[in-house]
Amino acid sequence: MKLLLKGGRVIDPANQIDGIMDVLIAEGKIAAVGQSVEAGDAQVYDVSGKVVTPGWIDMHVHLREPGFEGKETIWTGTRAAAAGGVTAVASMPNTPPVADNQSVIRFIRDKAREAGWAKVYPIGAITKGSLGEELAEIGEMQAAGAVAISDDGKPVSNGQMMRLALEYAGMFDLPVISHAEDLKLANEGYMHEGYISTILGFRGIPSVAEEAMVARDLLLAAMTGSRLHIAHVSTAGAGEMIREAKKRGVKVTAEVTPHHLTLTDEAVQSFDTSTKVNPPLRTEEDRQALIKGLMDGTLDVIATDHAPHAREEKEMEFAYAPFGLVGLETLVPLVVDRVINAGHLTWSEAIAKVTCNPAGILGVPGGNLGVGKAADITVIDPEKTAVVRKESFYSMGKNTPFEGWELKGWPVMTVLDGRVVMQEGRLVE
């Protein structure tokens, strides 16, 4: 089976390509990229006017399986990915049971392979049960397919444990992904501590709760020489420390979410529980600083922190609702409309943050349209305008703060290993 994507604007930052070209796919791999590629017996898709990029990689996703199948499953989560133009996700280990051993890692990979909607790269836990007390079997998990380790959602509070994790993971060149939050300083808060939390009488999570932990982890990364990745950076101060550490040569990378790039704590005044996320939506100043960090390369990756919850879990008092929002099906239009169209990044710069950069950090294939690579491709219609409608999400989670947003620039085709899995927003069943 051959496919020819004809006449699109191919943007492949890994190979410094940006131009009107054809992409030929054969046997699930990229066979040729260039001008006027001969179609032969290939099925031809006219993608003129569209943007053709390597398949997007979302390196921060909660698929919820095993254990929380009422929120999402590997099947529904990877379908949401395909629908959203995402061909690979890295799954966070905070499931019951925690992905802290090779069996759970294998289970996730097997389930994902059976589903066949997107590639899933499991992230293993740093500590057993993510309890922060004993290192998990990191070597075995890597052998089983884990691409990084993280106690996301449950920060490693014990500094000594984090040091050991960095040293140990360093032997395997696995990045340690830090959910940077000092739980004592966070003080069981549920939104950013500032003016809005003051008038609402909501318990606040101060910026220092994140920054204190980023500072600690940067010091430990410098000390150990191991690779550290800071998840969901949300404050101006955290961004500044990462920028400075990079200058000193610390092996640190960092990600930012679309919601921290587009929303502030003002949104919480609606009492919409889908604005309750951790780290919380911060201030306009922080948002501007994150955009700056994205522009100057301090922030390497855009990742969603896709965190689905059952309807009834979110339909309640703000204080009691769980943290998290869904992001897979709004990632592409938010990046195109609010990052590229807004003039913060060029197409090529933005595409790097969701393709080759996360692939490089995780050491996974993909994010690259080189000949011979797996044919994972996202096709975007930069002119398509549509309104976000959560009821049409493939994800089981409907907890989006973007409901009703009109955005320009949507994924119109997803190709996974040479197979068209999504067209015009609908999955190809």
Add this chain to the structure above:
Amino acid sequence: MINWQRKDLLGLQDLTADEIKLILDTAGPMKEILFRPIKKVPVLRGKTIVTMFYEPSTRTRTSFELAGKYLSADTVNLAMSTSSVQKGESLKDTALTIEAMGADILIMRHEATGAPHFMAKTVSSRVINAGDGMHEHPTQALLDMFTIMEKKGSIEGLSVAILGDILHSRVARSNIWGLTKLGAKVKVVGPRTLLPEQFRQLGVETYYSVEEAIKDVDVINVLRLQRERQKKGLLPSMREYSRLYCLTRERLKLAKPDALVLHPGPMNRGIEIASDVADGLQAAIEEQVTNGVAVRMAILYLLMGGNRDEVAA
């Protein structure tokens, strides 16, 4: 303004000065009813008022119930479990039940900010916020303001100090919104662990010294201090709090000679307020209770479409 336009009363942050004045102006004639031999007018006959208190508060609930009864409404108290959501039914299911009952007015207190707002969006009954988390307690602030108006004639230009645990106080927040909208100068004072600096952005002055704060003020509103603040480490001891912040006779002398002392109750005598001040001539704490009924009558009446001039006649 003569008529009330909103479906609900959720807080003072959203209200205009005119809306606040409408309530205060309507409370005057309501208070007269309270001094009649037969304290009952038929204006809400056939209307059903449901009270739903997730936090126990006999005072506020009784005040609302009396207000409803004096206006001839039927009042029903739904006994709610006071613990949080894990037990019992969800707020959404409760809302659906309320909707099916067809209550005209729902009066709700909840420990979580925004719970009455959630309810107001979900049910067609009119919703009155009787206190949500640390957010707002609009009827308490309105009765405080009504008491100030009665004693001082007007709120505009007055200097009002709010003393105590500002951080955790919905009474403080609602008072700040209401008083500043009506042109008072508001000073808030308390220990720094209970007074975040962000309060300055609400257009009030913040003080850590009670002596500085109450100098020459017209009104001092003293807040109740919860003992659990000490357990959470926000205060070293109740003793030190009372040494630094208790409104004593000596401190009261720093305010204007005719300064009015308010307290939303129940009081911790000797902790936030000295007994001789609480029982003294400048305190209007018992009158606040009477005024609470009058103000709540005004709110119930206006929410059900009543017109200020009708009741005044």
